[in-house]
Amino acid sequence: MACIRTYVTLRIFSESFDVGAIGAVLDLTPTSTRVRNALSSRRFEREGALWKYSSKDQLESIDPQDHIDWLLSRLSGSEKKFDLLRDAGCVADVFCFLETGEQGGFTMNSLQMGTLCNLGLDLTWDIYRAEVQT
Helix, strand or coil: CCEEEEEEEEEEEECCCCHHHHHHHHCCCCCEEECCCCCCCCHHHHHCEEEEEECCCCCCCCCHHHHHHHHHHHHCCCHHHHHHHHHCCCEEEEEEEEEECCCCCCCCCHHHHHHHHHHCCEEEEEEEECCCCC
């Protein structure tokens, strides 16, 4: 697959857990946060907060495996931390953005899949096909 651009983001959603405390639990500094805003006109902002930790602008690689490895290396051994967050009502997943210019694919290796499984993290792919300039 001719990947043009890619990044992964650990996303943690919470209706009640303080987004500042999420980083403390994971010992990571978020790349972005959104606090809950009960007065917002947007439903998703009224219903909960969002904490993100992303490889966007952190790696130059256009190989999705490199971005997944980058994230998983920072989460290694955090199974109990994710259990704590889930027990506090948080929902966590990994979001992978991928923009490609051609047909094709790539492989997630079994170590990556096993680590995601052990952490209890689902992976969502958001794949876009770029318009080819002629």
